[in-house]
Amino acid sequence: MILIENLKVTYRTAAGPVEALAGVSFAVERGESCAVIGPSGCGKSTLLYVLAGLKQDFEGKVEVAGRTQIALILQHFGLLPWKNVWENVALGLKVRRLPPQEVERRVSFWLKNLGLYELRYLYPAQLSGGQCQRVAIARALVLQPDLLLMDEPFSSLDALTREALQETLLEIWQETRCTIVLVTHSIEEAVFLGQKVVLLSPRPGRVVAVYTHPLVGDKSWRHHPDFHLACTRIRQELSRAGEAKTG
Amino acid sequence: MNRYYSSLTACLALLVLWEVVARSLHLPALPPASQALVVFFKELPGPLGFNWLVSTYRVLAGMFLATVTAVPLGLFLGRCPQADRLLGPFFSLIYPVPKIVLVPLIMVIFGLGDAAKILLITLVLFFQILLPVRDGARHLSSYLVDAVTSLGVRGLAFYRHVVFPAVLPEVLTGLRVASGTAIAVLFFAETIASQEGLGYYLLDAWTRYAYPDLYAGVLAMSLLGFALHSFLEWLEHRLCHWKYL
Numbered sequence: 117m118i119l120i121e122n123l124k125v126t127y128r129t130a131a132g133p134v135e136a137l138a139g140v141s142f143a144v145e146r147g148e149s150c151a152v153i154g155p156s157g158c159g160k161s162t163l164l165y166v167l168a169g170l171k172q173d174f175e176g177k178v179e180v181a182g183r184t185q186i187a188l189i190l191q192h193f194g195l196l197p198w199k200n201v202w203e204n205v206a207l208g209l210k211v212r213r214l215p216p217q218e219v220e221r222r223v224s225f226w227l228k229n230l231g232l233y234e235l236r237y238l239y240p241a242q243l244s245g246g247q248c249q250r251v252a253i254a255r256a257l258v259l260q261p262d263l264l265l266m267d268e269p270f271s272s273l274d275a276l277t278r279e280a281l282q283e284t285l286l287e288i289w290q291e292t293r294c295t296i297v298l299v300t301h302s303i304e305e306a307v308f309l310g311q312k313v314v315l316l317s318p319r320p321g322r323v324v325a326v327y328t329h330p331l332v333g334d335k336s337w338r339h340h341p342d343f344h345l346a347c348t349r350i351r352q353e354l355s356r357a358g359e360a361k362t363g
Numbered sequence: 364m365n366r367y368y369s370s371l372t373a374c375l376a377l378l379v380l381w382e383v384v385a386r387s388l389h390l391p392a393l394p395p396a397s398q399a400l401v402v403f404f405k406e407l408p409g410p411l412g413f414n415w416l417v418s419t420y421r422v423l424a425g426m427f428l429a430t431v432t433a434v435p436l437g438l439f440l441g442r443c444p445q446a447d448r449l450l451g452p453f454f455s456l457i458y459p460v461p462k463i464v465l466v467p468l469i470m471v472i473f474g475l476g477d478a479a480k481i482l483l484i485t486l487v488l489f490f491q492i493l494l495p496v497r498d499g500a501r502h503l504s505s506y507l508v509d510a511v512t513s514l515g516v517r518g519l520a521f522y523r524h525v526v527f528p529a530v531l532p533e534v535l536t537g538l539r540v541a542s543g544t545a546i547a548v549l550f551f552a553e554t555i556a557s558q559e560g561l562g563y564y565l566l567d568a569w570t571r572y573a574y575p576d577l578y579a580g581v582l583a584m585s586l587l588g589f590a591l592h593s594f595l596e597w598l599e600h601r602l603c604h605w606k607y608l
């Protein structure tokens with residue numbers, strides 16, 4: 117589905133070049149969920165921008181299987197303040213000129229599915245963080261993407277909302293069979309959601325390790341003994357990578 | 364609703380004050396409010412109403428022209444830095460020039476009729492809209508732009524759904540703030556070799572020492588300004604209600 121080989125990204129700034137990614141390689145299979153984790157500023161968002169096609173000056177090879185519908189959910193939801201929930205979710209379909217009945221059908225389906233239907237006439241300013249996040253998710257899912265890119269989608273939420281939405285995401289993933297690349301800096305989230313976890317080093321980002329978790333998709337995975345083992349392993353690796361950098 | 368009542372009360376209080384002061388001073392140049400009001404309503408179906416309509420038409424036409432030219436240009440300059448680097452300095456240079464100094468020039472070129480007056484109002488309002496629209500479009504938050512770009516919103520749809528709604532409050536505020544200046548400039552232009560418009564009506568009453576007529580004209584002018592201001596405020600609340608949640 118996705119093949120990344122030796123991806124390098126350098127930002128040109130007034131203060132000189134900033135190397136964000138220094139040769140990242142990994143692959144994601146079709147239908148797989150992949151979590152990318154790494155310290156702040158290591159180039160995780162940059163990686164998603166490249167995958168989404170929003171950033172085009174990079175070196176290396178990035179292949180996303182042809183004719184893929186990609187949806188991106190950004191770190192800050194990026195909802196339009198002048199459109200209500202319904203209009204925000206429908207926007208992507210409207211600009212694709214889908215027939216109104218089809219827009220209506222898909223939007224109301226996802227709003228109901230995510231518990232937003234009652235809120236459809238409210239504006240983003242009237243919603244809580246968790247509700248905004250669900251609107252951003254709905255806005256991506258109405259496009260029926262086969263590749264869902266998410267940048268720290270749950271970072272601004274309280275623990276309970278966060279876990280509830282993680283489980284919602286798992287259900288959606290299993291229903292739609294889409295491929296997911298999720299950026300996070302929460303170790304638990306990465307392990308709970310990522311069949312594959314790609315660990316990046318501090319800036320400039322390189323792949324330090326890749327872990328696989330076959331039990332992802334099972335809601336009880338969070339309480340499995342291996343879950344904590346996996347978390348501990350990643351935590352150790354992360355702090356070792358950090359020390360190697362500073363020391 | 365409360366605000367309408369308080370405006371109404373303020374208006375009545377002013378009229379009462381005027382009446383009292385005028386009746387105690389007995390100056391020919393300050394007729395009582397009641398007298399001015401009588402003339403106002405008597406003249407409304409006649410010359411006053413006609414000239415009022417002429418001025419209103421000029422203001423609205425100027426507003427319309429300024430909006431349809433300045434908004435697209437501002438959006439374009441805001442989203443296209445190369446064009447802005449080229450044209451921006453010219454606009455920054457012309458913006459602070461008081462447009463009223465251009466009155467003689469415009470009259471020489473465009474004559475004494477509607478065209479010159481409408482153009483003048485357009486000029487005054489043009490810059491009041493252009494610069495805020497440009498700056499608003501330029502400073503659109505990048506994560507909003509990235510989010511909608513990734514949704515596939517591009518080209519004209521991007522302007523329609525993202526840039527235009529983002530700057531609409533600026534447009535309406537710019538229009539509202541500048542509407543006072545626009546009317547003042549119009550008044551000035553209409554007092555120069557004009558045969559129509561509220562400015563002409565006022566000047567005419569003045570030269571005839573017809574003070575009640577003069578005050579009726581002042582009332583009409585104030586009402587025009589007030590109505591425009593209120594209309595734009597209403598429009599802003601109507602079209603940008605997301606700002607007032």
Ligand SMILES: Nc1ncnc2c1ncn2[C@@H]1O[C@H](COP(=O)(O)OP(=O)(O)OP(=O)(O)O)[C@@H](O)[C@H]1O
Pocket residue numbers: 127128129134135136155156157158159160161162163301319
């Ligand atoms: N537009 C830009 N111009 C210049 N440098 C940038 C730009 N965007 C990002 N960078 C730099 O590139 C590096 C990687 O940024 P990126 O946003 O991808 O990090 P991140 O891993 O997503 O961090 P975080 O976890 O804090 O979101 C950072 O050091 C940042 O300073």
Ligand SMILES: [Mg+2]
Pocket residue numbers: 160161162191267
């Ligand atoms: Mg980031």
